[in-house]
Amino acid sequence: AIQMTQSPSSLSASVGDRVTITCRASQGIRNDLGWYQQKPGKAPKLLIHGASSLQSGVPSRFRGSGSGTDFTLTINSLQPEDFATYYCIQDYDLWTFGQGTKVEIK
Amino acid sequence: QLQLQESGPGLVKPSETLSLTCTISGGSISSSSYYWGWIRQPPGKGLQWIGSIHYSGSTYYNPSLKSRVTISLDTSKNQFSLNLRSVTAADTAVYYCARDIAGTHPFDYWGQGALVTVSS
Numbered sequence: 001a002i003q004m005t006q007s008p009s010s011l012s013a014s015v016g017d018r019v020t021i022t023c024r025a026s027q028g029i030r031n032d033l034g035w036y037q038q039k040p041g042k043a044p045k046l047l048i049h050g051a052s053s054l055q056s057g058v059p060s061r062f063r064g065s066g067s068g069t070d071f072t073l074t075i076n077s078l079q080p081e082d083f084a085t086y087y088c089i090q091d092y093d094l095w096t097f098g099q100g101t102k103v104e105i106k
Numbered sequence: 107q108l109q110l111q112e113s114g115p116g117l118v119k120p121s122e123t124l125s126l127t128c129t130i131s132g133g134s135i136s137s138s139s140y141y142w143g144w145i146r147q148p149p150g151k152g153l154q155w156i157g158s159i160h161y162s163g164s165t166y167y168n169p170s171l172k173s174r175v176t177i178s179l180d181t182s183k184n185q186f187s188l189n190l191r192s193v194t195a196a197d198t199a200v201y202y203c204a205r206d207i208a209g210t211h212p213f214d215y216w217g218q219g220a221l222v223t224v225s226s
Contacts, residue, residue, distance in 0.1 A: 001169050034212040036153075043202055043216035044153065050210065087153055091212040094166055095143065095155040 002026050002090055006098030012106040019075040021101045023088035028068045032092035035064055035073045038100075039084045047086075048073065078103075108133040110203050112220035118197075119226050124190040128203030128217060135184050136161050141206040143213060144177060144188045146199040154199075158206065159186055193224045 003026040013019050023033065031051035036044035046055045048064035051071055061076040075082055083105055088098040114126035128142070135142065143158035157167040159177045167175050171190070179186040190197060200221050204213035 038153075043204075043219055044213075046211065046214045049212060049214075055211075055214070089153075089155075089212045091206065094168070095158065095206075095212065097145075097153040097155060100152040 002029065002093050002096050004088055004090055004096050004098040006088055006101055008101060009099060010102040010104060012104050013078050014106045015078055015080055017078045017106075019078055019082075019103060021073045021086055021088075021103075023066075023071045023073070023098050025069045025071075025090055025092075029090045029092035031067045032090055033064075033066070033071050034089045034091065035062075036087045036089065037082075037084045038087065044087060075103075108205065108215045110205065110215060110217035112201060112203050112217045114220060114222070116221060116223060118193055118222060118224050120194055120224055121192055124188070124193050124197060124201075124222055124224070126188045126201055126203075126220060126222070127185050128187070130184045130186075130205075135179060135186065136181050138162070139208055141166075141208055142179065142186045143204050143206055145202045145204060145213065145216075146197075147202070147219075148196075148199040156188065156190075156201075160208075195224050198222065198224045 005024045033051045035048040038044040052064045063074045065072050085102045109131045111129045118124045141158040144156040157177045159165050174191045176189045200219040202219045204216040
C-alpha cells in the first residue's frame, strides 16, 4: 500500500504569510494527488486535484505543485478563513490520506 | 446539486456490525464515471479511507480493514452501504460517504458525516 507522509503536522502563521505544506509518497504516483481543507465539524473540501489543478470556486491563492513522489501545497497571503487542517490524498493506487497539517494563528 | 447523506445507528456495541447507508440525491449512482467511497475520522484524528465501490459492482478496500468490510450498492434506491464487522472502540469515528470521479478528481462531494460510537 502507498504511504503518504505529510509535513509539518502543525504550523503557526499570521494573516498575509505564505504557507507551504509538503506531502511525500512512498512510491511514484504520477500527479494523482489532491489536497483538502477541513474545518472543525465539517467535511473536507477539495482544493486541488491532479497535483496542481484548482478545484472550481477555490481561491487562486491556493497552489499545488509536484509530481512523482514529492508534492507541495502553497497558500499565498494567508487569510483568516484559511486557518484549518489540510490533508493530501493519493488516488494513483487505491486511496491514501496524509496525516494532516493544522494551520494555526500565530 | 449533488448531495450525499449518511444514515444509520449512532451507537453500536462491541463485536457487533456497524451498518451505514449513503443516499445520493441530485445525481445518479449509476454512472461508470464515479467511485463511491467511505472515509472515517476518529475524534481528533486524521482521515482514513475505508473502501470504495464502482457502479459495475467492483469493490476496493483498505488493506488494514479488508477482512471486516463490505460495501454494496442499491441502484434502485440510489444508495450505497457500509458494513464493518466485529467493531471495537477503535472504530468510533465520524463516517463520511463521498464521490470520486474516476481518473480525475479524488473525493469531490461529501456527506456531512455520521458519528458512530462503539460502546456497550
